Amino acid sequence: MRATVMIGALAAGGLVIAITAGVVTVVQKDQMADAMRVATMSCNATLGPATTGPAGSGAADAARLTDEQRGTVAHIIAIGKQRNLAPRAWQVAIQAGMTESGLRSLNYGDRDSLGIFQMRPSMGWGSPAEVTDPVYAVNKFYDVLLKVPDWENQRPGESAQDVERSAFPDRYHRWEAMAAHLIGTLGEVVNATGCGQGVGNLLPAPTAAAGGAINWALGQQGKPYQWGALTTHQNSFDCSSLMVQAYRSSGITLPRTSREQYWAGAMLPVEQAQPGDLLFWAYDRSDPRTIHHVAMYMGDGRIVEAQQDGVPVHVRPFKFTEGGLMAQAVRPGV
Numbered sequence: 001m002r003a004t005v006m007i008g009a010l011a012a013g014g015l016v017i018a019i020t021a022g023v024v025t026v027v028q029k030d031q032m033a034d035a036m037r038v039a040t041m042s043c044n045a046t047l048g049p050a051t052t053g054p055a056g057s058g059a060a061d062a063a064r065l066t067d068e069q070r071g072t073v074a075h076i077i078a079i080g081k082q083r084n085l086a087p088r089a090w091q092v093a094i095q096a097g098m099t100e101s102g103l104r105s106l107n108y109g110d111r112d113s114l115g116i117f118q119m120r121p122s123m124g125w126g127s128p129a130e131v132t133d134p135v136y137a138v139n140k141f142y143d144v145l146l147k148v149p150d151w152e153n154q155r156p157g158e159s160a161q162d163v164e165r166s167a168f169p170d171r172y173h174r175w176e177a178m179a180a181h182l183i184g185t186l187g188e189v190v191n192a193t194g195c196g197q198g199v200g201n202l203l204p205a206p207t208a209a210a211g212g213a214i215n216w217a218l219g220q221q222g223k224p225y226q227w228g229a230l231t232t233h234q235n236s237f238d239c240s241s242l243m244v245q246a247y248r249s250s251g252i253t254l255p256r257t258s259r260e261q262y263w264a265g266a267m268l269p270v271e272q273a274q275p276g277d278l279l280f281w282a283y284d285r286s287d288p289r290t291i292h293h294v295a296m297y298m299g300d301g302r303i304v305e306a307q308q309d310g311v312p313v314h315v316r317p318f319k320f321t322e323g324g325l326m327a328q329a330v331r332p333g334v
Helices: 029-039 058-063 067-082 087-101 134-145 156-164 169-185 208-218 239-248
Strands: 015-020 023-028 265-269 278-282 291-299 302-305 314-317 328-332
Touching: 058 169, 067 087, 067 134, 067 169, 087 134, 087 156, 087 169, 134 156, 156 169, 208 239, 208 291, 208 302, 208 328, 239 291, 239 302
Parallel strands: none
Antiparallel strands: 015 023, 265 328, 278 291, 278 328, 291 302, 302 314
């Protein structure tokens, strides 16, 4: 069944003038409402790390979606807004729907699985007619998600797994960056992470170079993410270009990509990371060739990073138990 919600219908009428840090911005009323939802959340695990390659980047994957798939995303976002759910819930649903059905309302599946989320009537999800109705399916998904303990503080793919109970729990992470990109574009949410700019009490850096790199990276907060950003200007960054320029400011040269940066310094167990050390995320933690994100550890359970499209450079809380985190940190220049 094809989704019929028009994408343009997501934007509510009327404009609001927002004044933030002396900057006057004109935004849609629904964007203000979404910003209020974000403001009540911790930024920890709101959105997962982005990839650093075009094949897996959020914008590239989103550009390949068909009208039917984008219509399903419109359903997910519109219903999420109607129910006053935070953007994190929309992201969980988008990742689950893309993984289970390619964001299509299918009339077939494994055993009696049907619809966007491959819900099984025999398992109490609803009748075949109900679970293949996009409106019913999205609402049912949200109903179950809201019963998952602490779902809003998990990585979105983990919450999707809690709802779907798949035999392949890690596969929902594949669409993390794409889902976040769609929240920013179709959902019209500015800075969906909800991350502020506070840094807490920082531990002293182990080297002068690391201290300089941290200070430089912190000075870029609020600047936009751009995949493939040039390393010769400071208007925008992707994850690895931020690291390149931060350490360049301290006289240390890093290679351009996150995968190359993994080999560009002394390795140590990630739990022993000190301020300025680089942390890496991969699709397969046993294979450094699958690394897709890098961030700088600041101590005190925080990192600074350029995360993904629609999310400016920011500081966020961090845990060593995050999914996909490589077991080794890297200390550049050592």
